[in-house]
Amino acid sequence: MIAPLVLLALFIGGWELYTRVSDVDAFILPAPHEVAQSLYDDRSLLLSNLSVTAQEVGLGIVLALLVGVLLAFALHLSPPLRRAAYPLLVSSQAVPFVILAPLLVFWFGFSVFAKLAIVVIVCFFPVVVTTLDALRNVDPELLKLMRTLDASRWQTLRMVEAPAALPAALSGAKIAVAVAVIGAVFAEYTGSEKGLGHLLLTSTPQLETARAWAATVVLALFAVALFSALGVAQRVLVPWTRKDRT
Amino acid sequence: MHVDGGVQLTRIHRAFGPVTALADLSLSVAPREVVAVVGPSGCGKSTLLEIVCGLQRPDAGTCETAPAVLMPQRDSLLPWLSAIDNAALARRVAGDNREAARAKARPLFAHFGLDGFESARTDELSGGMRQRVAFLRTLLSGKPVLCLDEPFGALDAITRGEMQAWLSDALAEEPRTVLLVTHDVEEACVLADRVCVMSPRPGRIVAELDVALERPRRATDPAVVALRERALEALR
Numbered sequence: 001m002i003a004p005l006v007l008l009a010l011f012i013g014g015w016e017l018y019t020r021v022s023d024v025d026a027f028i029l030p031a032p033h034e035v036a037q038s039l040y041d042d043r044s045l046l047l048s049n050l051s052v053t054a055q056e057v058g059l060g061i062v063l064a065l066l067v068g069v070l071l072a073f074a075l076h077l078s079p080p081l082r083r084a085a086y087p088l089l090v091s092s093q094a095v096p097f098v099i100l101a102p103l104l105v106f107w108f109g110f111s112v113f114a115k116l117a118i119v120v121i122v123c124f125f126p127v128v129v130t131t132l133d134a135l136r137n138v139d140p141e142l143l144k145l146m147r148t149l150d151a152s153r154w155q156t157l158r159m160v161e162a163p164a165a166l167p168a169a170l171s172g173a174k175i176a177v178a179v180a181v182i183g184a185v186f187a188e189y190t191g192s193e194k195g196l197g198h199l200l201l202t203s204t205p206q207l208e209t210a211r212a213w214a215a216t217v218v219l220a221l222f223a224v225a226l227f228s229a230l231g232v233a234q235r236v237l238v239p240w241t242r243k244d245r246t
Numbered sequence: 247m248h249v250d251g252g253v254q255l256t257r258i259h260r261a262f263g264p265v266t267a268l269a270d271l272s273l274s275v276a277p278r279e280v281v282a283v284v285g286p287s288g289c290g291k292s293t294l295l296e297i298v299c300g301l302q303r304p305d306a307g308t309c310e311t312a313p314a315v316l317m318p319q320r321d322s323l324l325p326w327l328s329a330i331d332n333a334a335l336a337r338r339v340a341g342d343n344r345e346a347a348r349a350k351a352r353p354l355f356a357h358f359g360l361d362g363f364e365s366a367r368t369d370e371l372s373g374g375m376r377q378r379v380a381f382l383r384t385l386l387s388g389k390p391v392l393c394l395d396e397p398f399g400a401l402d403a404i405t406r407g408e409m410q411a412w413l414s415d416a417l418a419e420e421p422r423t424v425l426l427v428t429h430d431v432e433e434a435c436v437l438a439d440r441v442c443v444m445s446p447r448p449g450r451i452v453a454e455l456d457v458a459l460e461r462p463r464r465a466t467d468p469a470v471v472a473l474r475e476r477a478l479e480a481l482r
Contacts, residue, residue, distance in 0.1 A: 141322045148299050148316040149387055151339045159338065163326045240325035240367065 030210040037218060038210040045199070045211075046218050054222060056112060056184045060119025061226070063178070065173050067120060068127025072165070073157070075128070094126050097144040101190035103154065115187040115195075122183040127172035134168030135161055157197040167238040174230045181223045251277030251312045251390040251423050253298055258307035260293055267293045269448035277312075277390070280417065280424040282434035283451075284477060285444030291427040292319065294449070295393040298425060312423070314391035319399065321380040323368040330355060330364040333379050336387040344416050354382050359415060359479070374405045378412065385416075391423045398433065407465065410436050414462055431477045435470045443480040453480035 012032045018024070019031040026034065044196040071089075075082040097118055108114035138161050190198025196215045203212040225240065235242065253275040260268040267290035275281045285291055296302040297309055299316040315336075323332045330351050331338075336468050337347035348364075355364055360378055363371065371379065377397060384392055397413070398406040410433055417424065428434055434441045435457060443453040455477055 089412065139322070141318050141320055142324070144296075144301060144316065145318055145322045146339070147301055148318075149336050149339045155339055159335070163324070238326070240369075 023137075027202050027207050027209050028212055035213040038208075038214040039217060042211055042214060046196070046214060049194055049196045049199045049215070050218055050222065053181075053184050053188070053197065053219070056115040056119055056187070056195065057180045057222070057226065060184065061123055061173060061176060061180050063116060064120045064123035064176055065127055065169060068124040068172060069131055069165075069169050071124065072128050072131035072135060072169075073162075075132055076161075077157075082132075089125065089128060092121070097122065097186060102188065104187075105191040106201055111192060114191065115184055118187040119183045121181050122179045123173075123176035124246050126175040126179075127169055130168040130172035130175070131165050134165040138164045163238075167234065167241045168236050170238065171228060174227060177226050177230065180226075181219055183210040185219065247390065247432075252279070253311040253314070253391055253423065253425060254309075255294075255298070256308045256310075258294075258297060258309065260290070260297065260302065260304050263277050266448035268297075269450055271307070271450045273442060273451055275391075275423055275425055277423050277461055278421045279440065280426065280438045281440045281442060282426045282428060282438035283442045284428055284431050284434045284481070285449060286446050286481070287429060289444045290431075290449035291417070291444060292395055294423060294444075295427055296397050297395050298391070312391050313389040314393055314425075315384050315387040315389040316393045317384040317395060317397055319395045321376040323371075323376055323379060325368050327368070328364065329360065329366045329371060329379050330422045331369065331376075332368065333382040333386060337384050340388070345448055351382065351386060354385070355421075358382060359412065372405075373401050374409050377401065377409055381413070381416070385420060391425065394426045396428055397426070399428070399430075406430075406433070410465075411462060413437060418461065431474050431481070432465050432470070435473045435477065436465055441473070441477055443477060452478075455480070 016032050019029060020025075030038075075085060100121070101114075101118060104114040104117050108117065115139065142160050142164070146160055151159070184195070185197035185200065188195040189201055192198045196219055199215045200212050203209070203215065253273070254258045255271060258268050258271040259266075271290075273281070273293065273294075275285075283291055283294065293302065295316055297304050298311055299314045301316065317435065324335065327335065330348055331344075333354065334342075334344075334347035334351040337350050338344070344348070346477050352364065355361060358378055360375060360382075363375065368376065368379075381394075384394075398409045401409060408459075414437055426434070426437060431441075438457055441455045441457060442451045443455070445449065445452045455473060457473060459467070459473075465471075
């Protein structure tokens with residue numbers, strides 16, 4: 001607990017020092033105390049915009065987890081489908097979402113669905129890959145055991161493969177958290193009326209750089225909170241994977 | 247031959263690519279007989295059990311057997327289930343709901359030295375206890391033939407001795423047809439009615455020794471020791 005705080009203090013101290021000794025303009029890089037001031041002054045503005053972005057990211061991650069896990073199971077159960085669809089999935093990640101965003105806005109307008117779609121598109125991939133890998137790497141001894149007990153394909157899936165793959169799906173979601181926040185911010189850039197991304201976009205031309213940085217700090221804190229929440233979910237949902245148990 | 251709780255293997259042949267695992271192997275196990283198969287590592291013992299359990303098909307020869315269940319080499323407990331739910335897995339697969347499955351496992355837990363460990367996580371169990379749970383799971387499948395693949399191979403010598411006595415008692419109370427594969431000749435002599443010695447690959451039965459000794463037996467009984475020597479002689 002001490003180490004990250006020390007590192008953070010050093011980082012903020014260095015930043016503060018830099019803004020004082022250099023002649024960098026406050027419109028380009030505000031000092032930490034100005035950002036802190038904005039965090040306090042604009043707190044209701046930041047919070048109301050955070051709730052919009054948080055919904056997009058939170059719902060998006062849950063949807064990505066669902067889509068990713070279902071897709072992984074489908075690919076696992078059907079090798080022809082896996083061979084056909086896997087290259088497409090990989091290539092889908094090479095498509096810059098800049099090029100998709102206008103289309104999504106065209107389809108869904110400025111509604112939450114356009115943002116959700118972008119978050120899901122950037123997030124489902126790590127979930128699919130980690131889950132599918134886990135499904136394919138289930139201990140063959142366990143599969144043998146289920147066969148010798150005359151288990152059906154469905155029973156093996158439900159009683160062995162699904163619980164064995166669940167930890168990997170959650171790890172995939174943890175990886176997805178970072179890109180989810182970027183995805184939501186970008187989605188708000190392309191077309192929105194509210195959200196932290198929208199606030200970022202509008203603060204900069206208004207020369208409210210401290211507010212833009214404050215929004216960034218809130219985004220970063222939110223990502224950390226989400227990551228921790230998934231850590232808690234892991235402890236609750238897949239307690240058998242914890243190594244530190246006595 | 248029609249098998250009623252027994253196993254009849256006739257001239258089994260099984261190869262994996264260029265490697266012949268089993269060649270011309272014949273073996274019969276009478277209902278409620280305990281037969282131990284001993285042999286050097288890699289002689290095809292596990293393949294033999296998988297053929298009996300229907301997990302593999304022989305390339306040639308016939309395998310006639312009553313329904314057989316495999317207890318795999320490692321205990322293969324599911325870490326997301328409690329001890330009792332692991333034992334009850336066989337009943338869940340057979341279609342019982344959770345409570346009915348547990349109700350069938352519970353008396354066995356009490357009876358076979360696992361009392362009080364019903365809700366334990368698998369990593370809280372000792373090696374010997376894990377094997378007991380795995381054995382109860384195998385028993386609860388309800389199949390008349392049990393195929394045990396090196397059931398105590400991963401245990402230390404003291405625990406292994408205890409578990410052999412435990413298994414001997416358990417089979418006295420719940421008699422089954424048992425095909426036990428082991429590389430431990432002593433274990434075979436303590437537990438089995440008959441010891442079959444397998445040759446190195448390609449595996450086949452090269453000697454059969456009847457163990458006409460009273461139970462419970464101890465590894466140090468002179469008759470067991472003498473038998474062990476004969477089996478070891480056959481292995482050479």
